[in-house]
Structure formats: structure tokens, C-alpha cells
Amino acid sequence: MSFPTPLTPPYTPLTDSSSPVFIAKSQFPAHPNAIKALLTPPQTPEFELRAKQEEGRKLSDNEISYYLPSRGDGVNDMYVHHKLLASPSQMTPSRILHIWAYQLLLHPLLSSTVEFREYEDISFVPSRPRNLVEALSTASERFSYIVDERDIIGTYLNGPRTLSNDRLGYLVVKGPSQSEGDEKVEYEFMLCATHYLGDGMALHSFMNEFYILLGSDLTTQEISQKITQKLGLESGLVEIPKSLEDRLPPSKSDFARIVGKEESRRSEAKLIGGQSFGSSWEKLPRHTVVPTISYDKDKTKGILGNCKKNGVTIAHAVFALCNIAWARKTDDKIDPCLIYSALNLRPNMIPSTSTAKESFFHLAVGYFNIVLPTLLPSSISTSELFWHRARMTKQQTIKAVKSPFVVARSQNTSMVRRERAVKWAKIDDEEELKSQQGNPGLGLGVEIAQSEVQPTQQKKPPQAMQLPTPETTPVVPVTATQERKVSQRALMGLSMLGNLDGKYKHAEFPSLELTSLTTGSRQRQGGLLLFAYTFAGKLWFSLGYDKNGFPPGVIEGFWSEVQNLIEEVLV
Missing domain, CATH: 3.30.559.10 (Chloramphenicol acetyltransferase-like domain)
Structure with a gap:
């Protein structure tokens, strides 16, 4: 298998004669x-x-x-x-x-x-x-x-x-x-x-x-x-x-720590998902692509204005976009749509006591989840449903960010994620030692939220879940103790970066004209993550996903539906 020419080792010709280290x-x-x-x-x-x-x-x-x-x-x-x-x-x-x-x-x-x-x-x-x-x-x-x-x-x-x-x-x-x-x-x-x-x-x-x-x-x-x-x-x-953990406020007492841990457990237990893009039947090598779209300044201004008029931000709106776009594509209208995202914990960090200047380059993220219905009721218009789902997202986001347990939950989540990562690392290393040809990097795809279940290798191609009908549903006595199995599988991840023109002070480097921004990461097999942000006055959507990790056309169809919905309800 051939790969593109690697970016390393470095090849860095120095051509400025004013440099103390000059190479012609x-x-x-x-x-x-x-x-x-x-x-x-x-x-x-x-x-x-x-x-x-x-x-x-x-x-x-x-x-x-x-x-x-x-x-x-x-x-x-x-x-x-x-x-x-x-x-x-x-x-x-x-x-x-x-x-x-x-x-x-x-x-x-x-x-x-x-x-x-x-x-x-x-x-x-x-x-x-x-x-x-x-x-x-x-x-x-x-x-x-x-x-x-x-x-x-x-x-x-x-x-x-x-x-x-x-x-x-x-x-x-x-x-x-x-x-x-x-x-x-x-x-x-x-x-x-x-x-x-x-x-x-x-x-x-x-x-x-x-x-x-x-x-x-x-x-x-x-x-x-x-x-x-x-x-x-x-x-x-x-x-x-x-580290973030050393900069978060400590629990005031053992009781507070125990309460925080229990609240975290209960919060996670409430998560219900089950929607999934499925996975490719052919186990092909991972190949990440990053289709990116942007809207000009006038359209961006109108989109942001519509969000403000409806009492939400573009971040809330993007969750609703993905939810409804997927609901239009799937036959499964029963399972809710679970979407995970990152939470900026810098506002929760206590000030540094160091006398030396400290770098801002450190990991300071937590995690939260949004759960939305997949059902598309016919009694209201798509626009009304969209803004309603955006406001539902806003309520859940505020609850996650403003929770008095956000610090305790983050501390507990970090410990759980570390335990899982260690467990999978040991398994991977043992398999590598045995086979000498395995992939030690499989592990638990830790870019996902703690609620996503580790995917397992399927034995046959996945089939879409169909709504039950009187013709296809056998008559089975249901007892009071029977419950439908609850899934915590997430559909996808969203990373809402906000207004990056607040991060990039363009006026302080007028001789440079920044025209585009794309961001993301190397993914696990079957990975998918959507970024949304404003930059250079434009609204950007950047979808990074493993093209070989999903059934043909599924992600492409979803992505097309997202763009259609933007034109339908936001522009």
C-alpha cells in the first residue's frame, strides 16, 4: 500500500542572508x-x-x-x-x-x-x-x-x-x-x-x-x-x-466529591441514543476526507441574524441541522439522536499561582451530550421544528455548562476515560505482542464522548431499522417488567468553535490576508466529526470523516441534506 510523501523528516532550507545561520x-x-x-x-x-x-x-x-x-x-x-x-x-x-x-x-x-x-x-x-x-x-x-x-x-x-x-x-x-x-x-x-x-x-x-x-x-x-x-x-x-485537573477547584469535602461522582453517574445513565450511520462492510484502510463549505459575508450575517431573532446561537442551530437532516434520511424514528461535543473548561480553572509566565497551550476540555428526538411530526412546518430543536439544544447546553457539578463531573469523566484508555492499551499491546502485525492504535477512540460505545466488528452488513407495522409485528404478551433495551450510541460529534475572528486579531497583522481555515484531527477507522465556526467574516462547516468507514453514499447523502436544510431554514 502506498502513502503520500510524508511531511517528515524536515527539509528546511534557510535562505535569508540576514540570519546568523545562513545557507545559500x-x-x-x-x-x-x-x-x-x-x-x-x-x-x-x-x-x-x-x-x-x-x-x-x-x-x-x-x-x-x-x-x-x-x-x-x-x-x-x-x-x-x-x-x-x-x-x-x-x-x-x-x-x-x-x-x-x-x-x-x-x-x-x-x-x-x-x-x-x-x-x-x-x-x-x-x-x-x-x-x-x-x-x-x-x-x-x-x-x-x-x-x-x-x-x-x-x-x-x-x-x-x-x-x-x-x-x-x-x-x-x-x-x-x-x-x-x-x-x-x-x-x-x-x-x-x-x-x-x-x-x-x-x-x-x-x-x-x-x-x-x-x-x-x-x-x-x-x-x-x-x-x-x-x-x-x-x-x-x-x-x-x-494540567487541567490541577487547575480545577478541589472538592470542598469528601461528601461533595461523592455527590459529584453520583451526579455524574446519574447524568450518564440518562443518556439515550441509538442512531448510527452504520459501518462499511468492507474493511478498507482509513481514508479521511474533509469537505468544507463556507457562506459569504452577507449570507453569514443573515444566518446569524436569524439565529439571534429566534433566541439561539449558530452553535445550537447546528445540532438541530444534523438532527433533522439525519431524521430525513433514516427509517429508524424510534431511537433518539445523541450527539456529543466538547466543553471549554478554561472559565472553571483557578488562576495560576506561578510567578513565571505560563503558556496557554494545554488541554482544557470536558464533554457534554445533546439528545434530540428523531421523529419528524407532520403537524408543524420544518422551520418551526428546526427552531424548536435548536431551543431544546440551548436548554441542554445551558444545563451542562451552568451545572454546579460541572467540575466534579469533568474530574470523574477524566478518571473514567483514563481507566478505559489503559484497559484498551493493555489489550492492544498484548495483541501486538502476539501477532506482531496488529494495530496498537485501535484502543478506545478517545476523541469520542464517554457515552459512545466502542464499535465492534460486524459479522454481516448492517440493515436499517424499520418502523413496526401491524403486518410485521408479532403479537407477543408484554409484561410490566419488560423494557426496550436502551442504547447510548452516539450518531456523531460536533465541535462548535464559535467566532474565531475573536481569536485572530486580523487588524494586528494587516500585511497578511488570512482567507481560509480548516481544522480537525487524524481519526480512528470509521471516525466522523463536524466543525462549525465563523472566520474571516464567513460561516464555515468542515466535515472530517473516514470515507472508507461507512456504507457508500450514507455520509454524502447526510452532508447534502445538511446543506439543503441550511438553505431551507437558515439562509
């Missing part, structure tokens, strides 16, 4: 690793690449739940991808590398490594460069500037894994093969990071900082001085951020 075009290294040799200082006691290895910190429960399933094939490795227009004079590989090196000093998790000792004893180990050359060498190991025509998103999602225990973050820049003058041309930037390192908000905050520097008038030499100055400050080294 005629000196481009023939071997991809030659650049590392040129940047790495002599291996003497005074110039070791990791001269100052400080004690790291252990991964938390939630971080472990993401780390263990990622080991095999990079399940949940994240990315954010931008297209932008910029002047080539600002985009020399050397200048970009220097900015990347400076940013890694501010956010040390991205340049850290992971030390695995036991399933529940895993640590981040920071890399602490002592001088400019070491900082650039560390950055170059996590950076590629490419000029070929490959699809860098597709390569990242479907090719060999880019990230690893030794490379938790990576920056890919794709530029034109030749460009001269100051006329703006298109570039692509893609930041990659493991999910146990952070979340979507960390990715976007980081890239906003990056673009402020990139769009500034700072020369490569001036950025070098900033790096040197940062390294020269005793308090300049930024600490690895504490």
Missing part, C-alpha cells in the same frame, strides 16, 4: 537530515542540544486518555490549516523558522518529548535550549517548508504519522517554488500537535500570536535578538503548564 540556495542539503547537522552544535559538554533537562511533569488522567490511543497511528493528532496572502519578503524560510523558534520558547510543551514508563506513569520532558543555535536546531526538527504540489492536509491525515513521542508539535509551510517582488502570493500554514498537548483553543491562540510576529516589521536579525534575550533571562523560561 546552492548549499541546500541533499539529504533531509543534513539541515539538522548544519544547525546542531558540536557534541561537547558545553554544547549539548538538551543541555538543561529539567524534570518534567506527569500526564494527567485526561492527557493519558488521549496519549495512549495515539501511540500506534496518531489517533486525534490535531491540526489547524490556513491559507493566506502575503509578500514573499516576509515569508523567507529562515524568518519563519526564527519566529517558530521564539514561539517554542513561550510554549514549551510543543518542543517537549514524552517519556513512557508505565501505562499510568508518563511524563512530559521539556527541551531547554541555552543559546540561539540550539533554539533554532530544536525548532528545525519540528518544521518543514515545502514547495511541491502535495495536499498537506491529506498527507497529514492519511500518510505515515508526522508526530511522535519525540515530536509533539510541528509546523508545515507550503509556498511557491519561485516568488519575487512584493506582490502578495498564496501560502499555506499548518500547525500540528498531539491532542494530549492541548485543544483547539490553544491552536488558534498560538497561531494568532505567530501571525502577529509574522506580519510585523521585525527582521530575522531582530527576532534572533528576541530569542537571545529570552534565553538570557533567568525567569524567561516558561514553565510547562499545570
